[in-house]
Every structure is written in structure tokens, then in C-alpha cells.
Amino acid sequence: MKKLLIFLLPVFAVIGLIVFNACKSADNGSANEAANAGLTLPTGFSAVAVADNLGSARHLVVTPENDIYVHLAGTKSGKGILVLHEEGDKTTLKSSFANFGGTGIAIKNGYLYASDNTEVFRYKLNEKEEVINPDKPEKIVTGLLSRRMHEPKAIALDNDGNIYVNIGAYSNICSDYDPNKKGGPILDSAAGIWQFKADKPDQHYGDGIRYAGGLRNVVGLAWNQQDNQLFVMQHGRDALHDLFPNLYTVHQSAELPAECMFALKKGDNAGWPYVYYDWMQHKNLLGPEYGGDGKKPADSKFIDPVAAYPGHYAPDGLLFYTGNQFPEKYKNGAFIAFHGSWNRAPEPQAGYCVVFQPFKNGKPDGKWEVFADGFAGTEAQKASGRAVHRPCGLAQGPDGSLYVTDDNKGTIYKITYKK
Amino acid sequence: MKIKLIGTVLVICSLFFSYGYAQVKHATKPVHHGSSVAMVNGKKVYTQICIACHMADGGGMSNMNPPLINTSYVLGDKTTLIKIVLNGFKEDVEINGQKYSNNMTPHSDLKDQQIADVLTFVRKSFGNKASAVSVAEVKKVRAANVTK
Numbered sequence: 001m002k003k004l005l006i007f008l009l010p011v012f013a014v015i016g017l018i019v020f021n022a023c024k025s026a027d028n029g030s031a032n033e034a035a036n037a038g039l040t041l042p043t044g045f046s047a048v049a050v051a052d053n054l055g056s057a058r059h060l061v062v063t064p065e066n067d068i069y070v071h072l073a074g075t076k077s078g079k080g081i082l083v084l085h086e087e088g089d090k091t092t093l094k095s096s097f098a099n100f101g102g103t104g105i106a107i108k109n110g111y112l113y114a115s116d117n118t119e120v121f122r123y124k125l126n127e128k129e130e131v132i133n134p135d136k137p138e139k140i141v142t143g144l145l146s147r148r149m150h151e152p153k154a155i156a157l158d159n160d161g162n163i164y165v166n167i168g169a170y171s172n173i174c175s176d177y178d179p180n181k182k183g184g185p186i187l188d189s190a191a192g193i194w195q196f197k198a199d200k201p202d203q204h205y206g207d208g209i210r211y212a213g214g215l216r217n218v219v220g221l222a223w224n225q226q227d228n229q230l231f232v233m234q235h236g237r238d239a240l241h242d243l244f245p246n247l248y249t250v251h252q253s254a255e256l257p258a259e260c261m262f263a264l265k266k267g268d269n270a271g272w273p274y275v276y277y278d279w280m281q282h283k284n285l286l287g288p289e290y291g292g293d294g295k296k297p298a299d300s301k302f303i304d305p306v307a308a309y310p311g312h313y314a315p316d317g318l319l320f321y322t323g324n325q326f327p328e329k330y331k332n333g334a335f336i337a338f339h340g341s342w343n344r345a346p347e348p349q350a351g352y353c354v355v356f357q358p359f360k361n362g363k364p365d366g367k368w369e370v371f372a373d374g375f376a377g378t379e380a381q382k383a384s385g386r387a388v389h390r391p392c393g394l395a396q397g398p399d400g401s402l403y404v405t406d407d408n409k410g411t412i413y414k415i416t417y418k419k
Numbered sequence: 420m421k422i423k424l425i426g427t428v429l430v431i432c433s434l435f436f437s438y439g440y441a442q443v444k445h446a447t448k449p450v451h452h453g454s455s456v457a458m459v460n461g462k463k464v465y466t467q468i469c470i471a472c473h474m475a476d477g478g479g480m481s482n483m484n485p486p487l488i489n490t491s492y493v494l495g496d497k498t499t500l501i502k503i504v505l506n507g508f509k510e511d512v513e514i515n516g517q518k519y520s521n522n523m524t525p526h527s528d529l530k531d532q533q534i535a536d537v538l539t540f541v542r543k544s545f546g547n548k549a550s551a552v553s554v555a556e557v558k559k560v561r562a563a564n565v566t567k
Contacts (some may be wrong), residue, residue, distance in 0.1 A: 148511055148520035176522070242471050243524075253471075342480040345470045385474055408481075 037413055038389075039374045044327070047372065047415045050403075051084055051091045054410030058103040059154065059317065059393035061112070062086075062403055063129035067094065068395075071114055073152075073407060074101040081105070081114060083131075089414065097134030103219065103393075104155035104165070108198065113163060115153040117146040120165060120196070141165060141196050143204045145189050150217035156230060158223050163198040164230055165208075167191070168217035173237050174273035175289050184273050187213055191272055193221070193232060193264065214270040214302065215262070219339075220318035220394075226332055227362035230264045231306075233315035233336060237276055237287075238343045244288045252294070254347040255280065259313050260305035261334070261357070261364065271302030279308040307364040312341035313351035316392045316407075320359075323400025326417045333359040336368075337391035337404060340376060348383035352376035354391055354404055372415060375406060454539070457551060461540025464533050468526060469541075477545030485512050485519040488545045497538070497552055501560040504534050531557040 037049040051057075056073035063069075068084040068091065076082070079096035104115035111122040112131055121137035140163065144153055150168025157163050169191035171177060174184040184191070189205060192213035196203045211230075220233035241253030248256070257276035262268070274290050275298035277283070284304055286292030309315070317337030321330050333356060340352035354372040358365050376387035389406035397403060402415040465473075472484040479486035487493050492512070493500060507525035511518055529537075535554045542549035 149522070151520075172522075239471060242468070342474065342483070343471055345475055346466055384476060385480065386476070386478070 036374075037411070038377075039372050039413065039415075041372055041415065044419065045372075045415055045417050047413050048089045049411050050086055050089055050414045051412040052410065054082060054412065056101075056407045057082075057392065057405040057410045057412060058152070058407050059105045060395045060403060060405050060412070061105055061107050062395045062397045063107065064398045065128050065130075066398065067129065068403070068412065069105055069107075069112060069114075070405065070412065071103060071105040071393075072101050072410075073103065075099065080116070084412075086414075091412070095134070097131065098137070103152035105393075106155055106157055108157040111198075113140070113155055113157065113198070115141075115155050115165065117151040117153060118142070118144045120153065120155060120163065122198075138201055140198070140201060141203045141208070144194075145170065147190075150235070152219060154219045154221055156221045156223050157198055158230070159225075159228065161198050162195050164211060164221065164223075165194050165196060166215070166218040166221060166232070167194055168235075169272065171273075172239060173243075173287070173289055175243075178273070178289075181290060191215055191217075193218065193230065195266075209266070211266055212262075212264040212268040212270065214268075214272045214274075216272040219316040219392075220336060222318040222320055222334075224263070224320050224362060225322065226320075226359075227263065229362075231318060231320075231334070232262050232264060233318050234260045234262060234270060234272070234305075235314055236260065236311060237272070238312070240288065247288055247294050251347060253311075254344040255311045257311055258305065258308035259311065259315050259338075260309075261307040261315075261318075261336075262303060263306045263363070264303075268303050269301065270305075271298060274298065275302050277305050277308055279310065282308075307357055307368065309336070309338070309355065309368065310350065312343045314339035314341060317354075317394035317404075319394035319396060319402070321396060321402070323396050323402075325400025326402075329358060330356065332362070333357060334364070335371065335394050335402060337394050339390050339392055339407075340382075340385070340387050342385050345385070349385040349387075350382070352382055352387045352390060354394070354402075372404065372413075454551065457536045457539040458543065460533070461536035461538070462544075464529065464537035465540055468529070469537065472521065472523070477541065477547075479519065481517060483519060483521040485514055487541050488547065490514050493541055494547060494549045497556055498560050500538060501534060501552065501557055502564060504529065504538065505561060505564050527561075531561065 036047040039047045055076045058071045060070045066086045070082045072080050080101040081098040082096045083094040084091040085094045100116035102116035106113045110125050113122045120141040123131040123137050147170035149170045154166045167190045177185050193211045194208045195211040196208040215234050217235040218232040224231050236257040240248040241250050258279035260277050278285050284298040286296040286298050315336050316339040319335045336355045338351040341349045352375045353370050355368050356371040357368045375389040376382035390408045392407040393405040395403040404413040477487040505527045508523040511520050531554045534557045535552045538552040
């Protein structure tokens with residue numbers, strides 16, 4: 001018996017290993033992942049990937065004819081805008097154009113607007129919202145600053161013939177440019193939202209208006225039709241602990257400052273680099289570079305955010321939902337695409353989700369909630385910052401579906417609701 | 420009885436095997452060459468200073484923070500590497516076709532020993548297999564270092 005056991009030991013071991021591995025692969029639940037394209041959503045919602053491997057898909061728009069214009073960060077075969085046609089939850093590549101990559105893209109009053117890192121162009125559309133002359137865009141804005149950091153020029157349009165362009169600060173916190181703390185010298189030409197005419201060619205800084213300043217970097221911005229007002233999502237500063245280890249713990253540095261939603265009026269100053277918002281204390285605070293200590297309040301001349309989110313989540317897309325497909329609570333509320341963090345280490349990275357912010361009478365009302373999650377992949381992939389997909393752009397389809405781009409793998413998700 | 424015995428043995432064996440499996444996995448982690456003290460202290464500095472941008476796996480973050488894995492900036496000339504730590508880095512850098520653009524702040528406040536340790540750690544971690552950086556080397560570069 002003993003001899004037999006010794007002989008059988010390795011056999012059992014092999015069986016054990018096979019069983020063990022079989023259990024492991026069953027745990028991966030690939031069938032589950034395929035449902036909803038790997039996303040977790042509230043009850044009643046479902047998701048499909050209508051496109052995949054597009055490259056770095058940034059912002060997008062969907063037309064009433066179910067054409068999807070996707071702006072790529074760079075160019076693919078020399079083209080920076082892809083036109084996909086969607087039918088039955090699948091897309092085909094209809095065409096591609098634009099010899100520039102970038103982030104901003106929008107449709108307004110018969111034109112498609114798109115930006116690269118220094119300019120804004122527009123293309124006339126036909127009655128089916130197709131670009132008439134893809135090789136000859138009209139240059140609307142030119143010569144915007146782009147200095148390596150926060151380069152994308154995200155755009156939004158109002159109902160009065162204006163276009164709003166983000167010009168991000170080419171700095172984390174301006175200290176390189178302001179060693180004597182006399183005031184951020186880069187604020188005259190960056191770190192704000194500029195307003196230009198939507199139909200006037202070749203506008204430069206002098207032709208535009210510095211609409212709102214003290215915004216470190218904005219990628220997600222949208223015109224709120226209820227308020228007739230511009231809303232923006234600011235990417236907050238980094239490295240509170242790294243730069244001021246005596247004032248901020250590693251944990252505080254991961255959670256702070258808040259990523260902020262601002263409702264802007266002309267002339268507003270959101271306070272960067274002098275202030276930051278602490279979402280745990282619910283206060284606008286004086287920045288440590290300018291005498292702050294994590295408690296001293298900011299000067300009240302700087303506007304407060306209308307909503308705040310955890311640090312470093314990186315809001316890259318903002319959309320006000322005006323469709324009729326989703327349940328009533330979503331109507332006129334905001335969806336925010338959070339690209340996900342890299343500046344939370346050694347704490348786990350976070351974000352990589354689409355958040356819903358309830359609104360009432362044109363103002364945020366109540367706590368935000370994670371709407372779509374799972375873009376990053378496994379918890380380990382999320383925590384390490386090695387996310388598989390990273391949400392970036394948001395668009396509403398003609399039937400009220402929500403579209404989300406991923407600029408890592410180039411997936412486009414379509415999220416729908418069924419009662 | 421016999422079935423019960425076989426069952427028990429099977430469970431024990433599979434436990435033993437998964438344990439062994441875990442051990443094997445453990446052993447495949449990068450073997451640390453050089454001074455283990457430098458590695459331990461270097462890791463400490465890395466975790467305090469570098470991890471926020473270059474990430475726990477040394478992979479950096481696309482478009483922003485360059486990776487420290489398999490790049491000539493890390494594996495090549497030690498003087499250049501030491502100077503980056505002392506003076507920071509404010510240029511676009513292209514590694515394997517990807518551009519990285521975030522500025523790195525100078526870390527000249529670190530002691531020579533800390534710089535030697537962290538660079539030794541970086542040159543021998545994340546799959547890198549380059550030689551250690553000594554305190555003497557850091558001292559020499561710092562003495563000759565002209566920031567502007």
C-alpha cells in the first residue's frame with residue numbers, strides 16, 4: 001500500500017495541478033466579460049463595443065444618421081479623424097480625413113469643428129451631416145500655445161456663435177515660472193478657456209477673449225443648454241506630498257486636490273496655481289506654494305467648484321444627457337469620463353470609469369455615482385495604472401444611447417437602456 | 420476507506436502542488452545582483468520619490484512619464500543618468516516610438532548615497548540588468564555638475 005502511494009503521489013500531483021488550473025481558468029469568466037463589453041453598469045443598462053483597435057480615440061460626435069466622427073490623438077495612415085457608420089451595434093469605417101491628430105471635435109450649425117494642439121478648424125457639412133470637402137478645412141483659430149504639457153485643445157460651442165477652447169497650463173503648479181511667488185506669469189496665454197468667434201477665420205489670441213482663467217487644464221467641457229452656460233472639468237494639480245512632505249501625507253496626496261467641475265461665467269478665475277479644492281473639507285484652500293498649509297482658506301475672489309471628485313481621476317469627457325432613452329433621473333444630468341490616475345502611487349491608482357452626476361435645475365444635485373466601470377480590466381490592472389481601456393470622450397447618439405471612447409486600445413462603447 | 424484515503428492524498432497533493440507552484444512563481448522574480456543593502460535602500464528612495472511618476476513597475480505613464488525599463492537613459496552612461504537626478508529633465512524624450520513630455524524636478528537634495536542606491540536599484544530592477552552606481556561616481560558627477 002505504501003509503495004503504491006509513493007508511486008501514485010506524482011500522478012495525484014499532476015491531477016491536482018490540472019484541477020487547480022481548470023478552476024483558475026473557469027474563474028476568469030470570459031463569458032461574463034463578453035457581456036456588456038467587460039463593463040459593469042446599473043440594472044437595465046447594457047454595453048457593446050461598436051468599434052475596436054482604432055488607435056488613441058479621444059473625443060467623438062455621433063450624427064442623426066449614425067455616423068461617428070472620432071478624433072485620434074495622432075494620425076493613422078496620415079488621417080486624424082475617422083468616420084464610422086454604425087448599424088446594428090456594429091460599425092464600418094466609412095472614410096478618414098484631416099492631416100492632424102487632436103482631441104477636440106464638435107458639430108454646430110452645419111459645421112464639424114476639430115482641433116489639434118495649436119489650431120481649430122471647421123468643415124462644412126451637408127444635410128446628412130457629412131463633410132463636404134474633407135481636404136479643405138477652414139482655419140478658425142491659429143497659434144495657440146502648446147508647450148509639451150496639457151497640449152490638447154478641447155472645444156465646446158454655445159448658441160451665440162462662439163467657440164470655447166481650452167489652453168492648458170504647460171506646468172504642474174507654475175513654480176518653475178514663478179520662483180519668487182509674484183504671480184503665475186503664464187496665465188495671460190494659458191491655463192484658461194478662451195472664447196473665439198465660431199465663424200471667423202484665422203483668429204489669434206488678440207482676436208479672442210480670455211473667458212475664464214486659473215484653470216490648470218480642462219479636457220472635458222460642455223455647454224449646458226438649461227443654464228446656457230459653459231461647464232468645465234479641471235484636472236487638479238499633482239504632487240502635494242512629493243513637494244510638501246511636511247504638510248501632506250501620501251494618502252492626502254493621493255486623494256487631493258479634488259478634480260473640480262466649474263460652472264463658468266465670463267471673467268471667472270478658478271484660482272490655479274494659487275488655490276486648490278479639498279473635497280474632504282469641502283473648501284477652497286490656499287496652495288502650499290503660496291503660503292498654504294492644508295487648512296488656510298483661499299481668497300474668496302476665486303470661484304468655488306459646483307461639484308468635486310477624488311484626486312487624479314483625470315476627467316477627460318463631459319456630457320449633459322438630453323436624450324429620452326435613459327430613465328428620468330439621468331435627464332439633464334452630467335456624465336463624466338474619468339481617464340484614470342497615475343499620480344496616486346504608492347496608493348492604488350483609481351478612476352477609469354464613467355461617473356454620473358445628478359443635476360436639478362441646471363446645478364449638480366446630490367452625490368455622484370459610478371455609472372460605468374470595468375474599463376481598466378482586473379483590480380490589479382487598475383491599481384497598477386496599467387489599465388486596458390481608458391475612458392476619454394463622451395457622445396450622445398440620436399436614439400439617446402451613450403457613446404464612450406477609450407484612448408488606450410481605441411474601443412468605442414455604446415451604452416443603452418431597456419426597461 | 421480506500422477511496423477516502425485516496426481523496427485525502429489527492430487534496431494534500433494538490434495543496435502541495437499549488438504551494439510548490441507559488442514557490443516557483445516566487446523564484447522567477449528578478450534576482451537581485453550587487454549589494455542587497457543598496458537594493459533595499461534604493462527601493463526605499465524609489466518608493467518615496469520616484470514611484471509617483473515612474474510607477475511601481477518602472478513603466479512610467481504613456482505620453483507623460485518615461486519608463487525606466489530597457490532604455491539607454493537608464494542602462495547607458497551613468498554620468499548622464501546621475502545628472503538627470505541632480506538637474507531634473509525638461510526635454511521631450513522619445514522611447515520606443517512613444518513621446519514623453521512631463522518635466523522631472525531636480526533631486527539634488529538627495530544625498531550621494533541615496534542617489535547611488537536608487538540608481539543601482541533602478542538599473543537592476545524591472546528586468547534591467549546593468550551595473551551598480553557607486554557613491555564615488557555620484558560624488559564626482561555632482562562636483563563637476565553645472566546646472567545651467
